[in-house]
Amino acid sequence: SYELTQPPSVSVSPGQTASITCSGDKLGNKYVCWYQQKPGQSPVLVIYQDTKRPSGIPERFSGSSSGNTATLTISGTQPMDEADYYCQAWDSSTMIFGGGTKLTVL
Amino acid sequence: QVQLVQSGAEVKKPGASVKVSCKASGYTFTSYGISWVRQAPGQGLEWMGWISGYNGHTKYAQKLQDRVTMTTDTSTSTVYMELRSLRSDDTALYYCARGFSGSYIDFWGQGTLVTVSS
Numbered sequence: 001s002y003e004l005t006q007p008p009s010v011s012v013s014p015g016q017t018a019s020i021t022c023s024g025d026k027l028g029n030k031y032v033c034w035y036q037q038k039p040g041q042s043p044v045l046v047i048y049q050d051t052k053r054p055s056g057i058p059e060r061f062s063g064s065s066s067g068n069t070a071t072l073t074i075s076g077t078q079p080m081d082e083a084d085y086y087c088q089a090w091d092s093s094t095m096i097f098g099g100g101t102k103l104t105v106l
Numbered sequence: 107q108v109q110l111v112q113s114g115a116e117v118k119k120p121g122a123s124v125k126v127s128c129k130a131s132g133y134t135f136t137s138y139g140i141s142w143v144r145q146a147p148g149q150g151l152e153w154m155g156w157i158s159g160y161n162g163h164t165k166y167a168q169k170l171q172d173r174v175t176m177t178t179d180t181s182t183s184t185v186y187m188e189l190r191s192l193r194s195d196d197t198a199l200y201y202c203a204r205g206f207s208g209s210y211i212d213f214w215g216q217g218t219l220v221t222v223s224s
Contacts, residue, residue, distance in 0.1 A: 001168075031209070031210075033211075035151075035211070037151075042201060042215065042216060042217055043151065043201075043203075043211075043214055044214075045210060045211060045212050048210040049210070054212065086150065086151055088151075088210070090208050090209075093165050093208070094153070094165075094167060094168070095141060095143075095153035096153070097143075097150060097151040097152065097153060098150075099150050100150040100151070
């Protein structure tokens with residue numbers, strides 16, 4: 001079965017750039033989206049179709065995808081960005097989530 | 107505004123069934139589908155399946171397809187998810203979420219905690 005692999009944790013200093021990767025076989029041939037989940041809250045879509053930002057999501061959030069890897073980049077990371085982040089794609093009519101990455105801003 | 111309001115928390119014994127509801131508002135129900143996604147305590151997101159708001163067509167995750175049924179009631183814009191033969195590892199927060207098959211989820215419900223315990 002298809003798998004998406006994310007690093008369990010990423011740390012970044014406030015104001016710096018955070019990059020969270022998501023790897024899967026030929027992932028660049030699929031659309032990838034990213035969700036942010038803060039403790040006790042429902043997930044929120046932050047990137048869809050690899051690079052697009054939904055209305056209301058700050059410009060510091062961006063996405064890219066090529067080959068076997070998709071990347072969520074947060075420029076000028078703020079303390080409020082500390083959360084779990086999940087990538088998601090579809091394979092064979094099945095929605096697949098990555099295992100999630102805990103972003104720590106310290 | 108789009109809202110997905112789910113039913114309240116449930117406590118069930120192993121072997122029982124649970125049925126969770128998700129009432130949609132703020133958009134045309136038949137123009138979108140609903141996915142169900144669960145999250146065990148301290149764990150990641152797991153997709154359970156998707157149902158079309160237009161014609162009730164379903165897609166289920168292979169590991170759950172023998173135990174899960176999703177249905178819609180277009181008269182009340184409500185989606186239901188029933189999970190049977192509950193086990194302790196079904197204890198999780200269950201989310202309904204709006205999206206098209208093969209695409210992203212753009213709105214999530216508040217989640218329903220289902221606890222399976224003897």
